[in-house]
Amino acid sequence: MREALMRWDDGKGHYLRRCLQEFPEICRLKYGAPFDPAAVEDKVRHLRCRTTLACADLAHFESPDLWWFRRFWVFPPREQIEPALEKTFFDFWNLPESNEPETVLGLLHIFKSIELVSIILRFVRPEHYAIYSAPIQHMLDIRHRRDLVQTYLAYLENLRELKTHHRLDRVADVDMALWVLHEKCYGQWRDREIEAAYREDDFILQLRVGNLVAPLAALSEARLARALAEAKPGLAALIACHQLEILLRKLAGQLRLCEIEDATPLEEVIDRLPHFGPVGPMRKALWKSLKSIRNDLIHNGRQPGPQETRLLLHEVGRLETEIDAGAFARAPAHP
Structure with a gap:
């Protein structure tokens, strides 16, 4: 983590907690049905160990009765991924302390999509992971790094810092709060008070500026x-x-x-x-x-x-x- 970031508690993190509380309602308004992430997490709880992923497990991540996966994503055909899944072990339990880049890379090699990788990690280990999405990239001004793995890890670093600074329980909670924040700032359900709190959040501003200038770091x-x-x-x-x-x-x-x-x-x-x-x-x-x-x-x-x-x-x-x-x-x- 960037130690240079100021670690004051400015008392403004309440707006993110408010966004998190409004997540079910904004989901219902936007998609016509609530999103039940806890139920999806329960379905894949058995994967919190060193294990292989079975094609049957992927249906739990889709769960059309619980959220909108099929509106935006699709897993590769079974015949394309099953041989690799059967011979690959993923140590989900020891993430993120152990083999995090290797795990992300291994999943990416099989699923060919960093969004799908992030969905798997988010539901198996919601304490530490989040879905990689354009709205959150927008709110934090995330820029592409050397490759997709490094980009996703940088994305997670920002969300983990926000979790610590604004005292949210899980990285997945930060993800949901930022998704609602994007709707409040740029979507159909605008909220001037929430947007003002976001604009005045010096900690998020430091993260955003850091992301914007990162590609310029090599310049004299x-x-x-x-x-x-x-x-x-x-x-x-x-x-x-x-x-x-x-x-x-x-x-x-x-x-x-x-x-x-x-x-x-x-x-x-x-x-x-x-x-x-x-x-x-x-x-x-x-x-x-x-x-x-x-x-x-x-x-x-x-x-x-x-x-x-x-x-x-x-x-x-x-x-x-x-x-x-x-x-x-x-x-x-x-x-």
Whole structure:
């Protein structure tokens, strides 16, 4: 779990508990009949061990009299999956502590659908698992990871954190609460109070932002700043200003300026850089100009204009590329 996530109890989790309480009624309104998950769980309770899955067991997960499985999903034909099911043991009892990725992958290999895998796990071990569905992905801004297994595990990580933070009993309960929440925010049964609570939930917001920026984690700060230039120019400028100082101090280290310390002012760092390769009087004058933009932003709160921002982003990107390529590596040492 991400330890950086703030663990305060803001008292706002009541809206998820309210959504969970309304799950049977919203199901009845949406589908014309209530969903009885506890009855399905009872039907497959015998699978809570190390066991094979029989084709006969799959009928319990379908249970058309108890929920709407057949509206959305279908298991593969018996002849396609029975040979693999007969020779594969699944240790459902020791999940999730033992062999979780391997179990998910093994089920996926047989059923070819992460949604079907999630349904099996959700009913066999509702304490720890949830159905993988578009509404919950939407509410948490889940993005696809390296493969379906990693995507589902990341999905579960979010729901498990929500279970702990908002003190719900099971991951399956979080799943049902979020499904109702989606209906309250985007469906036919809108609820402004519930939607406002969701928008104000800082913990969910952190999860959502984490999911949104996860694909950007491999970007350098210079590339990230450029990527944000249109959507968030102020944030792009702030990142670039921070990276400008980092890069200039890194350059001083590459040029072996031993007298430069962490406390050395940035202008003095620039002055002490020798004229070598790409470094010259005009380049150093540019860096001092960008340093002034940086100081105005960080110390005075003055946002740079569009032209200043473009110049800042371009130069930080150029400097990062040169340093990474070793453009200054052959510089003479300076005492």
